[in-house]
């Protein structure tokens with residue numbers, strides 16, 4: 001594939017499951033990653049960066065299972081490319097290749113730092129050494145797969161003449177995509193334009209490959225930088241759902257896609273299309289955007305800020321009287337896109353307590369959830385419990401139920417059996433908690449606290465005995481109405497790592513207890529995870 005054969009469309013490379021998962025506290029388990037990967041395929045992304053296979057055994061399994069089930073979809077649609085990140089070291093590349101083997105279209109993404117600041121202070125290698133590694137490791141990746149992406153990390157702070165040498169070396173060794181990472185989110189759109197123009201002007205072989213950009217959002221410029229790069233010949237954008245990622249995050253997929261959709265006539269000429277062409281500029285099914293955003297937010301515990309472009313709760317809300325008046329008279333007075341284009345419609349009431357298993361299963365399938373029999377039975381059981389308390393079960397309630405079930409079904413570790421609290425304005429909040437421990441023992445403990453949640457967490461802490469610090473606690477209602485499910489999200493810190501958990505229930509103290517157990521279980525599993533191979537002292 002080269003730029004001539006794909007000139008009029010942007011390749012959407014989604015790295016939610018790799019860079020996105022590097023968001024502090026956003027660790028995902030293999031089942032959650034798989035569910036997101038299925039949704040990304042429905043969304044129509046071209047490339048799914050499923051993870052960094054060599055980083056842990058869990059990550060290897062996640063990449064492999066995504067390669068196996070999402071990378072080989074046979075519903076008539078083309079399976080997406082499944083990609084694994086790999087440092088420019090043999091073992092990483094070998095492990096990535098093994099994990100990707102089941103995919104119909106595998107890609108290995110090899111990276112190594114290129115800037116002097118990284119070479120001197122992190123890699124402790126000379127420029128010549130890095131050049132040699134690039135040639136050897138890209139060729140090595142190429143011996144496993146045809147499709148090799150290469151990223152010179154910190155490219156936008158690398159001395160240009162050296163950057164061109166590194167890129168030329170990678171192309172000569174067989175790279176098919178060259179990705180330019182703005183690793184620390186330092187550049188402005190004008191500078192990004194110049195960097196891309198200079199790369200294209202100075203590297204004669206650049207037209208043999210797809211040119212890509214990976215923009216971090218440290219200055220809030222990621223989307224602007226990516227769009228500026230598109231104007232100068234970049235044809236692949238690396239991005240994540242909701243813009244999650246390392247530090248301040250990454251380019252948001254929904255922003256890039258909707259900018260290209262809403263401002264098609266502006267971007268058309270940059271992609272070689274006539275101004276009035278109506279052909280889509282990406283392969284994304286925009287109606288799947290909102291659902292994907294919610295799914296990622298629920299599984300990662302990364303809440304979407306209300307004023308987030310495209311997918312925030314306020315993105316289509318009009319508060320001022322003048323705006324409301326205008327929209328009622330003519331929508332386009334204050335709206336540049338219709339909420340339905342991202343799949344945001346008035347949530348319909350679909351199920352209630354008389355709905356049967358078949359209706360439940362069918363609706364879940366329509367929502368993109370394909371549960372195995374055990375998960376389906378458990379989710380149905382929970383649906384019935386909730387339907388007894390809450391008359392109307394919406395799609396959003398269903399999503400919350402499924403998320404909880406998927407989470408519970410894979411949560412080896414501690415299990416919450418019962419929680420009971422007494423509280424009020426003239427009593428001391430007291431909680432009694434019973435848990436099942438990983439060794440099969442059932443234990444109960446009672447504790448008092450400053451409030452019911454504090455009492456529950458104190459009781460749990462006594463039972464599990466895993467030191468941690470609660471750094472975030474939030475409650476959001478899943479739908480409107482006094483009987484709504486409440487979703488509790490918690491984030492714990494142990495040493496320098498964050499672990500999040502969330503759970504929903506009509507009783508927010510119960511949701512809080514489950515969310516806490518979920519975060520504790522992530523922490524517990526992290527403590528038990530082994531690296532795939534011993535990486536001690538082996539940065540590159």
Ligand code: KIV
Pocket residue numbers: 019111151153154179181182183184214216
């Ligand atoms: O930010 C970065 O430089 C990266 C590369 C590995 C693409 O994530």
